[in-house]
Amino acid sequence: MVPAHGILSPELWFGLLHNLVPSEHAAQREPHAHLSPLLILDAVAVHRSYKVRFNSVSSYSDARKSSSDGPDSRDNFESTGPLANVRFSVFGLGSRAYPHFCAFARAVDTLLEELGGERILRMGEGDELCGQEESFRTWAKKVFKAACDVFCVGDDVNIEKANNSLISNDRSWKRSKFRLTYVAEAPELTQGTKMGSFRRNLQSPKSSRLTIFLRLHTNGHQELQYLPGDHLGVFPGNHEDLVNALIDRLEDAPPANQLVKVELLEERNTALGGWPPGETIYHLSNRVPPCTIFQAFKYYLDITTPPTPLLLQQFALLATSDKEKKRLQVLSKEYEEWKWSKNPTIVEVLEEFPSVQMPSTLLLTQLPLLQPRYYSISSSPEMYPGEVHLTVAVVSYRTRDGEGPIHHGVCSSWLNRIQTDEVVPCFVRGAPGFHLPQDPQVPCILIGPGTGIAPFRSFWQQRLFEIQHKGLKPCPMVLVFGCRQSKIDHIYKEETLFAKTQGVFRELYTAYSREPDKPKKYVQDVLQEQLAQTVFKALKEQGGHIYVCGDVTMAGDVLKTVQRIVRQQGQLSVEEAGAFISKLRDDSRYHEDIFGVTLRTYEVTNRLRSESIAFIEESKKDTDE
Numbered sequence: 150m151v152p153a154h155g156i157l158s159p160e161l162w163f164g165l166l167h168n169l170v171p172s173e174h175a176a177q178r179e180p181h182a183h184l185s186p187l188l189i190l191d192a193v194a195v196h197r198s199y200k201v202r203f204n205s206v207s208s209y210s211d212a213r214k215s216s217s218d219g220p221d222s223r224d225n226f227e228s229t230g231p232l233a234n235v236r237f238s239v240f241g242l243g244s245r246a247y248p249h250f251c252a253f254a255r256a257v258d259t260l261l262e263e264l265g266g267e268r269i270l271r272m273g274e275g276d277e278l279c280g281q282e283e284s285f286r287t288w289a290k291k292v293f294k295a296a297c298d299v300f301c302v303g304d305d306v307n308i309e310k311a312n313n314s315l316i317s318n319d320r321s322w323k324r325s326k327f328r329l330t331y332v333a334e335a336p337e338l339t340q341g342t343k344m345g346s347f348r349r350n351l352q353s354p355k356s357s358r359l360t361i362f363l364r365l366h367t368n369g370h371q372e373l374q375y376l377p378g379d380h381l382g383v384f385p386g387n388h389e390d391l392v393n394a395l396i397d398r399l400e401d402a403p404p405a406n407q408l409v410k411v412e413l414l415e416e417r418n419t420a421l422g423g424w425p426p427g428e429t430i431y432h433l434s435n436r437v438p439p440c441t442i443f444q445a446f447k448y449y450l451d452i453t454t455p456p457t458p459l460l461l462q463q464f465a466l467l468a469t470s471d472k473e474k475k476r477l478q479v480l481s482k483e484y485e486e487w488k489w490s491k492n493p494t495i496v497e498v499l500e501e502f503p504s505v506q507m508p509s510t511l512l513l514t515q516l517p518l519l520q521p522r523y524y525s526i527s528s529s530p531e532m533y534p535g536e537v538h539l540t541v542a543v544v545s546y547r548t549r550d551g552e553g554p555i556h557h558g559v560c561s562s563w564l565n566r567i568q569t570d571e572v573v574p575c576f577v578r579g580a581p582g583f584h585l586p587q588d589p590q591v592p593c594i595l596i597g598p599g600t601g602i603a604p605f606r607s608f609w610q611q612r613l614f615e616i617q618h619k620g621l622k623p624c625p626m627v628l629v630f631g632c633r634q635s636k637i638d639h640i641y642k643e644e645t646l647f648a649k650t651q652g653v654f655r656e657l658y659t660a661y662s663r664e665p666d667k668p669k670k671y672v673q674d675v676l677q678e679q680l681a682q683t684v685f686k687a688l689k690e691q692g693g694h695i696y697v698c699g700d701v702t703m704a705g706d707v708l709k710t711v712q713r714i715v716r717q718q719g720q721l722s723v724e725e726a727g728a729f730i731s732k733l734r735d736d737s738r739y740h741e742d743i744f745g746v747t748l749r750t751y752e753v754t755n756r757l758r759s760e761s762i763a764f765i766e767e768s769k770k771d772t773d774e
Contacts, residue, residue: 229265230264230266231265232261235265235266236266236268236269236296236300237267237269238268238273238292238295238296239261239273241258241275245279246277248704248708251274254272254274269299270291270292282457283484324508324510326414327412327413327414327434327510327514328412329401329509329510330410331408332408334439335439335440336439346363346364346366346570347363347364347569348363348565350362351540352637353637355637356638358638359543360540360541360542360638360640361541361564363538363539363564364536364537366535367535369535373537375530375579377529377585377611378525378585378607378742379578379584380523380525380526380577380580381524381526381539382577382578383524383573385521385522385559386447386448387447387453387519388566392443392446392447393443395446395496396442396446398499398507399442399512401508403441403509405441409442410438411434411436411437411510411514413432413433414429414431415432434514437449437513442509450512450513450517451516452516453495454494455498458481458484459515461477464498464502465478465481467507468502468505469505473504473505477502477505491549491553492553494556497554523744524603525742528607529610531618532610532614538606539603540602540603541564541565541600543561544558545558583604583698583740583742589612589621590623591691592625592627592693592694593624593626593627593693593695594695595608595629595698596672596676596699597672597699598671598672599631599632600699601698601699602628602630602698604698604742605698609626609648609654612626622652625652625653626653627654627680628657629676631659631661631671631675632660632661632662633661633662633663635664637663658675671706673709676707676711677710677713681714681718685714685715689719693738696740697740697741698741699743701743701744712729
């Protein structure tokens with residue numbers, strides 16, 4: 150069982166868990182649905198307990214502490230809870246770029262204990278920024294041994310063989326297991342998503358950055374219906390130059406226009422052995438559909454993420470140079486620093502190690518799949534029926550402290566390259582926790598610097614449509630926008646000014662962080678200095694809502710500022726202000742749409758990695774002691 154942000158040991162029983170732990174927007178769900186009769190009375194208490202842990206507005210350092218940092222407090226007494234016969238261990242996946250690291254997994258870990266389960270091993274955590282795979286393998290070995298001890302099966306189990314299974318599976322690559330075959334035709338996978346597009350740059354030509362506006366046409370497809378605040382998931386394409394460079398490095402590249410498929414050798418183990426001599430059976434590997442090798446690398450496989458340690462070990466086996474072989478083996482063990490300092494693509498790795506003889510089937514079966522990217526929709530479906538608008542920051546940066554090659558964001562750069570009427574594979578992902586309130590009379594404060602303004606464009610268009618065509622008189626909203634300079638990147642300025650004249654906005658505030666001859670100002674500064682009373686009155690007396698959209702660093706600063714405003718304006722203690730914020734979340738009145746990658750990608754990631762490494766080293770010392 151794999152929850153959204155936590156992995157539970159698959160060897161143990163967790164059948165009841167899914168129905169007990171609420172989602173991030175759990176206030177909208179029925180807390181009693183599908184619960185065992187034994188647990189119905191405690192469902193609301195469980196809900197509150199989870200929300201308090203997850204919605205805490207503690208500092209970053211506090212948020213890193215695990216619910217299982219200390220020794221298991223249940224070792225010395227017998228449980229009487231409904232899960233008293235359950236043994237468990239939890240491993241959480243997360244990123245310390247976010248303020249609530251592994252929050253869901255920690256809540257699961259604590260909840261299982263509260264319901265009477267016995268923790269056989271303290272919770273493990275994997276940080277995306279620092280050694281996540283190695284952390285998981287270390288935890289998995291320990292939890293397997295602990296489970297063997299608890300269930301008294303250690304004498305019958307080969308621990309070393311079990312540990313080795315962590316780095317191999319039925320799909321792991323061997324030259325003899327996979328083959329590439331030609332096919333005559335392939336299915337059309339993008340029917341229903343072909344959309345015409347229009348694109349323009351929103352920033353000044355003098356800007357060193359690029360933010361683009363895209364208009365996509367849905368062609369009437371019902372699957373692309375959405376509400377203001379929802380997201381569009383886009384399946385991008387890798388850059389053609391990178392794809393061609395990778396194909397050039399293959400030892401057995403098929404012709405460019407040849408449709409191919411990967412087949413997997415079926416291994417048969419019976420009492421009489423395997424298949425009869427001379428007989429082999431291959432099955433289609435459905436990981437990548439039949440297509441050309443160019444299409445596979447462009448649309449289906451992630452060729453920009455640094456290869457994993459296991460993939461580097463495979464590369465080492467294929468290297469003909471002893472020097473390169475040894476270097477690749479070292480990198481697979483000293484992986485993290487190399488990965489984050491160079492952040493190399495597959496092509497850059499193969500250029501650094503030219504003796505690696507690369508078969509097509511290795512990359513087709515072992516590279517990660519290219520994942521969709523999500524963008525806040527920037528249009529109202531009622532004002533622009535049949536259209537989806539996007540506001541996209543085109544990402545590019547240099548690796549190696551600014552001295553390395555330029556890397557481009559996969560999806561943002563692809564959206565900046567596509568031609569009119571090119572296919573854009575996409576889907577709508579609802580964001581019910583980021584919709585406008587049902588009551589249009591409650592005040593809304595919108596906070597979004599840069600492309601964080603994207604969903605708010607759908608908000609003001611929706612309100613404008615309701616005013617102009619439905620005769621509604623909604624409560625005017627307040628918009629707090631942030632950018633660098635008024636003449637460089639104040640996007641949608643004219644639209645917001647017009648919306649204000651129509652009664653959509655009561656006030657518009659802008660924080661400029663690089664305005665000539667003026668001090669730096671950020672959106673949280675505007676909240677504190679100009680909107681403190683407005684914020685408190687809206688939240689305390691008027692049942693208002695706050696919406697925050699942007700990168701995780703900004704969102705954390707805004708949250709701290711709102712808590713400070715509540716504390717100062719309401720003359721509350723820190724704990725009371727924190728409880729007030731938690732209540733806002735419980736009532737679905739504090740909304741966040743947060744993304745982790747920013748235009749300061751290297752700067753932010755490097756800082757957070759340093760903090761994460763320091764925390765891991767500190768944890769190791771605590772464990773040793």
